[in-house]
Amino acid sequence: MAKKILMKGNEAIAEAAVKAGCRYFFGYPITPQNELPAYLSWRLPEVGGVFLQAESEVAASNMVYGAAGAGARVMTSSSSPGISLKAEGISYIAGAELPAVIVNMMRGGPGLGGIQPAQSDYFQATKGMAHGDFRLFVLAPSSVQEAVDLTIDAFELADKYRNPVLLLADGMIGQMMEPVSFERSIDPDDLPDKPWATDGAEGREKNIINSLSLDPAELEKHNQKLKEKYDQMEKEEVRYETYYLDDADIVIVAYGTSARISLSAMELAREEGYKVGLIRPITLFPFPKEIIAKTSEKIDDFLTVEMSTGQMVEDVELAVCANNSSVHFYGRTGGMIPTPEEILAEIKKIGGGK
Amino acid sequence: MQVVAKKPDSLTDKDFHYCPGCTHGIIHRLVAEVMDELDIREKTIGIAPVGCSVLAYEYFDCDMQEASHGRAPAVATGVKRVHPDKVVFTYQGDGDLASIGTAEIVHAANRGENITTIFVNNAIYGMTGGQMAPTTLLGQKTTTSPAGRKKDIAGSPIKISEMLAVLDGAAYIERVSVHDVKHIIKAKKAIKKAFKMQLEGKGFTMIEVLSTCPTNWGIEPVEALKWLEENMIPIYKPQVLKEAGEGE
Numbered sequence: 150m151a152k153k154i155l156m157k158g159n160e161a162i163a164e165a166a167v168k169a170g171c172r173y174f175f176g177y178p179i180t181p182q183n184e185l186p187a188y189l190s191w192r193l194p195e196v197g198g199v200f201l202q203a204e205s206e207v208a209a210s211n212m213v214y215g216a217a218g219a220g221a222r223v224m225t226s227s228s229s230p231g232i233s234l235k236a237e238g239i240s241y242i243a244g245a246e247l248p249a250v251i252v253n254m255m256r257g258g259p260g261l262g263g264i265q266p267a268q269s270d271y272f273q274a275t276k277g278m279a280h281g282d283f284r285l286f287v288l289a290p291s292s293v294q295e296a297v298d299l300t301i302d303a304f305e306l307a308d309k310y311r312n313p314v315l316l317l318a319d320g321m322i323g324q325m326m327e328p329v330s331f332e333r334s335i336d337p338d339d340l341p342d343k344p345w346a347t348d349g350a351e352g353r354e355k356n357i358i359n360s361l362s363l364d365p366a367e368l369e370k371h372n373q374k375l376k377e378k379y380d381q382m383e384k385e386e387v388r389y390e391t392y393y394l395d396d397a398d399i400v401i402v403a404y405g406t407s408a409r410i411s412l413s414a415m416e417l418a419r420e421e422g423y424k425v426g427l428i429r430p431i432t433l434f435p436f437p438k439e440i441i442a443k444t445s446e447k448i449d450d451f452l453t454v455e456m457s458t459g460q461m462v463e464d465v466e467l468a469v470c471a472n473n474s475s476v477h478f479y480g481r482t483g484g485m486i487p488t489p490e491e492i493l494a495e496i497k498k499i500g501g502g503k
Numbered sequence: 504m505q506v507v508a509k510k511p512d513s514l515t516d517k518d519f520h521y522c523p524g525c526t527h528g529i530i531h532r533l534v535a536e537v538m539d540e541l542d543i544r545e546k547t548i549g550i551a552p553v554g555c556s557v558l559a560y561e562y563f564d565c566d567m568q569e570a571s572h573g574r575a576p577a578v579a580t581g582v583k584r585v586h587p588d589k590v591v592f593t594y595q596g597d598g599d600l601a602s603i604g605t606a607e608i609v610h611a612a613n614r615g616e617n618i619t620t621i622f623v624n625n626a627i628y629g630m631t632g633g634q635m636a637p638t639t640l641l642g643q644k645t646t647t648s649p650a651g652r653k654k655d656i657a658g659s660p661i662k663i664s665e666m667l668a669v670l671d672g673a674a675y676i677e678r679v680s681v682h683d684v685k686h687i688i689k690a691k692k693a694i695k696k697a698f699k700m701q702l703e704g705k706g707f708t709m710i711e712v713l714s715t716c717p718t719n720w721g722i723e724p725v726e727a728l729k730w731l732e733e734n735m736i737p738i739y740k741p742q743v744l745k746e747a748g749e750g751e
Contacts, residue, residue, distance in 0.1 A: 173585060199584045203577065204610035211574035211607070215581025218568045219548070223581070241571050347566035347582065349589050351545040357560050359569040 153328040158293045159184035159226075161329050162252060162316065163192065165300035166224050170335035171250070172198030173223040175212035177205055179231040180264045181320035182254035186226065206231040210238025210251075217247035218358035220346030222304055222337060226252035228320070229270050230261060232278075239313055240279035243375070244360030248307035250300070251285075252316045254323040257484040265484025266320035266406060271460035274317045275434045282372050284379045286314040286386070287433040289404040293327035299431070301333050306386070308340070310378050317433060319456065321406040321486065379435075388431035389440055393419075397426025399499055400444055402465050403454040404430045407487065411454045414492035423496055433461070438468040445469035450499050452477045454492055456485075475499075511535035513544045515564045522629075524717040524724020526681045527555060530623055531562055533687070534594070537695045538565065541702070547590040548582050550575040552604075554596040555629040573604025576611035579618045590701060592619040597638040598628045601663050608667070608709075615672030615706035619697045622663065625714040626735060633719030637661040640734055645719070660738055664711045668745035674706035676745040680713035680736065682728040689741070705747060713739055 156164070163185045166174070174193055176186040186202065193200040203209035209225050216223040227235055232253045242249050255270045257263040274287045286306050290296035296318060303314040347356045362368035392415060394400065399418075403411040408429040418425040428444065430437045445451070451474055453462040462478045469476060479495040481487040510516075513535035521527045538544050544565050551559040553572035560567035570578040575593035583591040600608050600622050611618065627645055628634040635645040635652055638660050642651040668676045675697055679690035690712055697708035713735050715727040722730060 173581075175581065201580070201584060204606050208574065208577040208580075208607050208610065211571060211577035212581035212584075214570070214574075215550070215568060215578035215583075216585045217581070218578075219582040219585040221585040223585075237571055238574070245569075347548045347568055348586055349546040349548065350564075350566045355564055356566050357569070358567070359560060361557065361569055 151330040151332055153330045155326055156293065156329050157184055157324065157326050158296055158318065159254065159323040160188045161293050161297050162226070162300050163188035164331065165297040166250070166304070167192055167196060168331050168334045169222065169301040169304040170337035170340055171222040171224050171304060172196065172337055173216045173221045174198070174200050174225065175203050175209040175216070175223070176225050177203050177209050177227065177231060179228045181256060181266070181323050182226050182228050182252065184323070185252065206234035207237055210235035210242070213249050214238050214242050214245070214247060217242060217249045218245065218347050220343040220348050222308075222340065224250040224252070226254070228254045228256045229258050229267070232270065232273065236279035239285070240281050240283065241360050242313045243283035243285070244281060245358050246311040247313070247358065248311050249313045250303045250307055250316065251313060253318070255317065255319040257482065263484040264320065266456060266486060267482060267484055268319055268405060268407060268456035269460070269482060270317070271433065271455070271457060274315055275436070283375060284434050286310065286312055286382060287317050288314065289317045289431060289433050290322060291405050291408045291429065293322065293325060294329045296322055297329050297331060301335070310382065312378060317405070319406050383435040386432060387435045387437045387439070389437035390429040390431065391426065391440065393424070393426035394428070394444055396424050397448065398424040399426070399450045399452060399496060400448050401425060401427045401452045401454055401492070402430070402441060402461070403427065404433060404461065407454045407456055410487055410489055411492055413489035414496065417489055417493045418496045425496055436464050438464065441465060441468035442471065445472040445474040448474055450475050450477065452479060452495060452499060454487060455480045456487065457482050511539045513538035513564050515562055517561045519562065520558060521555065522718040524715060524727055525555070526714040527623065529681045529687060530621065530712050530714065531559070533691045533694050534592070534621060535563065536691065537698050540695065541698055543590045543698065543702070547592065548586070550579045550582070550591070550593040552593070552595040552599040554599045556594055556596060556623065557630065559594050573599050573602070574607055575599065576604065576607040576616070576618070576620065580611055580614070580616050583616060583618050587617070590698065592621060592698070594621045595623065596629070597622070597624045597626065597636045601637045601661050608663070609670070612667045612673045612707045612709070613670045615674070617701055617704055617706055619701050620709040621694065622709055622711040623714045624711055624739065625716040626660070627716050627719050629716050629719055640738060662739065664709065664744045667709060672707050673709070673745050674747040675700050675708040677743045678711040678713070678739060678741050680731065680741050682713070682715070682731045686741065711739070713741070
């Protein structure tokens, strides 16, 4: 096992990108993700890569489009307001079926919002990143080590599906220091060829990277092709963790930082005799709706905990609706972090379970 | 039998969709002839814009990427940083480059991004139906300036080449026109020089090409050539605006 080192989440994700064989980064400063580009600004040149601070998030995401279309493993990172600006490029990246990794270290919103951790971009990440009929693959780490592992997975998934992958974390994960190890290291020279990339049409037909289809029949065909990819993701790539589902009477559903805090709340509740379980989605798209649906066959009360006024809770409601389970919600937002005690109080309000 | 005229290898057989009398076709041909003459077709990646030349990716017979509106210089930056040994060019109109894409073109030029931009200025939005562009002349009638562009409402025509020429990263900026044979020959020379300078790693090069839009100007093609000469040339003077000397 590789040795453990203490690293800040943002820097650990940056190093994980390098370990994933990413050699190109285009970004723009925004709090609370600044350590990530700062790290890559010296680390990428060290391994023969390119770090470029763009003139705007809009430009950065379009640079990612260009580099991804040119065949490179490429990444950008930002935080909520910056992701809104990157949305233009991300839609084109999805439309042109380019692999790229985007990191969102969420902060409170809307508008300029604040700079403290939040989970209020769930809708944006999973439903409405930008115009057009497309999905991002969305991964939500709840520790620094998991952020490292998912970053490497993100690059592999992006290439596998030729689709943008979003690593959705929050300022807490980005700013927190934890021991991490880097088990994998990918040499970019060993990556499979991308015969579709625009790297000069030497001795072959020209390649075109494009998202325009003026013929509606063609565009519909393209949309259906994208849909098939998303269906395949839903079939094959769903990831989640579960705790105590065997004996639980109340099940918490939470992701990322909220899941970590909910785990503590779950332990506190169990000490007091409440039979609480937990489902932690790791992929937010594809969403682990089947395990939630299956769990709802025997569980009457779900508690969704988020650092928002309630976004993922809608997906939980959809997943349980066939069994008429109650979905309760507890959220803190605007940069406020729920405490285990607050969540415990919610569990007690729901009652039962004891 | 001797071939005296042929389609450049760097153009595909696809028919242009451009309106009769539009000079995009001439400019496409000039770029393709330069690619042929420099033997760079197989190492060139072109970036198409949004606007009338949005389908340029179908016409140039080299690798192409289609960018979102105004972002071609950012896309080109991404491509060039991955393949610094390849030739990268953007082909952009005045709505794309001089309006929505001002940030991208300014910063690509300022970074000295080693790419070539072909900036086609016809003083109007063509594809969307003849709206006022930042390059529209004062008094020029468009669908969004029906009484003619007024300075106190919409400002004056923007002179992008002059603006970019002051940036250290700009190695070569020239404005040319294609309204007559003499100017077309000059335009080709300028385009060739820009690509050559890119091959030599000199930095950012841009050729602004004054172009016609008979359809949206609402005049006959021949008259459009004359209109360009009489109305655009006095405002947008064809000239070398920047040429980085040796040792710079």
